[in-house]
Amino acid sequence: MAKILVVDDEKSIRLTFSAFLQKENYEVITAPDVESAISMCKEHKLDLVITDIVMPKLSGMDLLQEIYKQEPDVPVIIMTGEPTVDTAMTSVKNNAYDYLLKPVDKGLLMASVGRAIQYKKTHDEKVELERQNFIYQENLERLVMRRTDSLQKAMQATIATVASITELRDPYTAGHEKKVGNMAVAIAKKMKLSKSIVDSLYVAGYLHDIGKISIPAEILSKPGKLSKVEFDIIKTHVDYGYQILKKAKLPWDIADIVNQHHERVDGSGYPNGLSADQIRIESKILMVADVVEAMTSHRPYRIGLGLDKALEEIEQQKGVLYDTEVANITLDLFRNDGYTLEDEPKAISFHLD
Ligand SMILES: [Fe+2]
Ligand SMILES: [Fe+2]
Incomplete structure (x- = not known):
């Protein structure tokens, strides 16, 4: 009334x-x-x-x-x-x-x-009505945030699981994918690259050697030097990785980034012998992170050379095999920021449009 x-x-x-x-x-x-x-x-x-x-x-x-x-x-x-x-x-x-x-x-x-x-x-x-609409909007936003958070965590867990499967196939490289992914993210952040590039490097890093799933385990874990044929077989992991990731329809060009991670700035890499301007910045970062981790860790055919040797290689080959800016940032990251290799999956919130 x-x-x-x-x-x-x-x-x-x-x-x-x-x-x-x-x-x-x-x-x-x-x-x-x-x-x-x-x-x-x-x-x-x-x-x-x-x-x-x-x-x-x-x-x-x-x-x-x-x-x-x-x-x-x-x-x-x-x-x-x-x-x-x-x-x-x-x-x-x-x-x-x-x-x-x-x-x-x-x-x-x-x-x-x-x-x-x-x-x-x-x-x-x-x-x-405005009050109810406001409450509804707030609840909706909270719900979307919760769902997004769960999706992000599910995506991170899935990526880390796939990385673990690849590492399991090649036990000598345990933690390699995650260490490379985490390092690539740290380099990209230090270079102040966009959030989208940082996100893509997380995924590309964790999955970059996924193509090794198609390489016979005997070759992957063979102690001693590989023959040319064996090495050629190993090289195919980038093509297999490309094929697998191309079908995944991820929100970034992960397949291309992975496909170029063994290219080199002077054109001496594989599979396509691309040089400087033809190589994506993400792949230039990924290749440096890959080399640093691979040289530091043990391999079936040699013991780990240690971080100093790995950084020395990057320093000597910067501008030749590796992009100069990426190399300098990586050296700075380890020598001045005290960065250490880390194989614990990092929490990342992907920026998905
Ligand atoms: Fe690789
Ligand atoms: Fe690798």
Whole structure:
């Protein structure tokens, strides 16, 4: 039931208005002056205020201004026995909902009250809808964030699992994929490359030797020097990797990045003998991370050469086999930032559009 406050210093008007309005099923409270009306506005949740203008002490205009300050959504109908253009203008300026002349015609009063109550009802419904929409949006955002987080974790776990499968096939290179992926990410971050490149290097690093799944285990783990034929077979892992990853439809060009990780800046690499400008920046990073990790770790045919030897190789061959900037950043990463090889899968939140 809509609640209306009637403010008038004349008791007879308060009683008459109350009778009219209660008959129309409105809940009515009354106040004889502005001061008590102001405190009633604070105590009650009102839908409408009808007020006289001329009253002892504060006037209906003061009440109008006060209500607009405290409860701007509550409509106020002003009544006056002394209509002037000035009071009408002031009422409009102070946001009065309607302006009625005394003695107030019952029909006009009820019509004005009806419109004001409908206005307030529509306004309240709009506010409520906005509130519900806001809560819905917030819940939706939270839900999307939770789902995205679960998807990210699932994707990381899947990538790390695939990397482990490749490493299992070639036990001498345990941790190689993850160490290369983590290092490639660190290099790309230090080079301040885009988030998309960093993300792609995480995935490409973890999966770069996936093609080894197609190479006979005896060749992969053969102690001693490989024959030319055996080495040619090993080289095919980039093509197999490309074929496998091309079908995966990942959101980055992982297949191309992986396909170029054994290319070299001077064109001496494989499978296509690409040189400097033809090689993707991601692959230039990946190849350096790959060499550093491979030289540092043990291999079936030799013991690990150690990090210093690996960095020496990068330093000597920068600008020849390896991109100069990538090489310098990598050397700086290890020598000055104290970076260490890390095979624990790193948490990364992929930026997926
Ligand atoms: Fe490789
Ligand atoms: Fe590798």
